[in-house]
Amino acid sequence: MTRADTLARARTLDRPELAYLVRFPTADGIRDVELTWAELARDTDWATARLRDHGLTAGQRALLTTSGFEGFWGHAVIGALRTLKVTYGIAEAMGWDHRRTAVFHRELDPHAVIGLSAETLEGLAGAADVGEMFRTTPVVLARPAAVPRLRGVGVSAALIATVGPALALECPERGGAHVNAAEWRVGARDGQLSVAAGEGRTSLLPETPLGIAGRVITGRCACGSEDPRVLFAETINQSPSSRS
Numbered sequence: 001m002t003r004a005d006t007l008a009r010a011r012t013l014d015r016p017e018l019a020y021l022v023r024f025p026t027a028d029g030i031r032d033v034e035l036t037w038a039e040l041a042r043d044t045d046w047a048t049a050r051l052r053d054h055g056l057t058a059g060q061r062a063l064l065t066t067s068g069f070e071g072f073w074g075h076a077v078i079g080a081l082r083t084l085k086v087t088y089g090i091a092e093a094m095g096w097d098h099r100r101t102a103v104f105h106r107e108l109d110p111h112a113v114i115g116l117s118a119e120t121l122e123g124l125a126g127a128a129d130v131g132e133m134f135r136t137t138p139v140v141l142a143r144p145a146a147v148p149r150l151r152g153v154g155v156s157a158a159l160i161a162t163v164g165p166a167l168a169l170e171c172p173e174r175g176g177a178h179v180n181a182a183e184w185r186v187g188a189r190d191g192q193l194s195v196a197a198g199e200g201r202t203s204l205l206p207e208t209p210l211g212i213a214g215r216v217i218t219g220r221c222a223c224g225s226e227d228p229r230v231l232f233a234e235t236i237n238q239s240p241s242s243r244s
Helices: 003-011 037-053 068-083 095-108 118-125 130-134 147-152
Strands: 018-026 029-036 061-066 087-092 112-116 139-142 158-163 166-170 177-179 184-189 192-197 208-217 229-232
Touching: 018 037, 018 068, 018 208, 029 037, 037 068, 037 166, 061 068, 061 095, 068 087, 068 112, 068 166, 087 095, 095 118, 095 130, 118 130, 118 147, 130 147, 139 147, 158 177, 158 229, 184 208
Parallel strands: 061 087, 061 112, 112 139, 139 158
Antiparallel strands: 018 029, 158 166, 166 177, 177 229, 184 192, 192 208, 208 229
């Protein structure tokens, strides 16, 4: 039996509805929610649309930096890249794997780098000019702590982040990171972000303070989306655009 035969057989088997148990920090400690395969498929569709907004298309290459425990959003982004027929490489987001990021960036010459962390940038800074490395990369989606560092050296980075169990992804307008309004409710109280599950999610998640400083913008974005946008306090002062 070949590997293809094994995979074909596996696809005929019943599988449980549960895809992931998502663990995330809140203002009051760690919380768990379930993520089903159906929800993951919807999250993938949303991520596909957002990456398409950034111009990703068939034949391009991308570099994704993520950690194994981030599978709940990493899987959605990988699914989106596959749907778009974008070839991708993966490096660990922890700083100790920064050399892999450097090698993939050099060898792939990616159209997009997704998930850059501050830890990776710190590792790269010891051997490379980070600004020179990423300024010519058309799409750079970085985590909150990495965004101001990149913008400070002339890289027009957009934001990718988690808001509890939800993925937030900034559009090309750079006016805050969108969260899928069909799946999640995001808000802010006393300068702190919160998240709640939408009606279609399996796990009941009431409004949950996250202990993350930021604010939420509602209303239509210049990109045309009605999804709310999250602005993280650590990136607000570095925003390259006031379009909102």
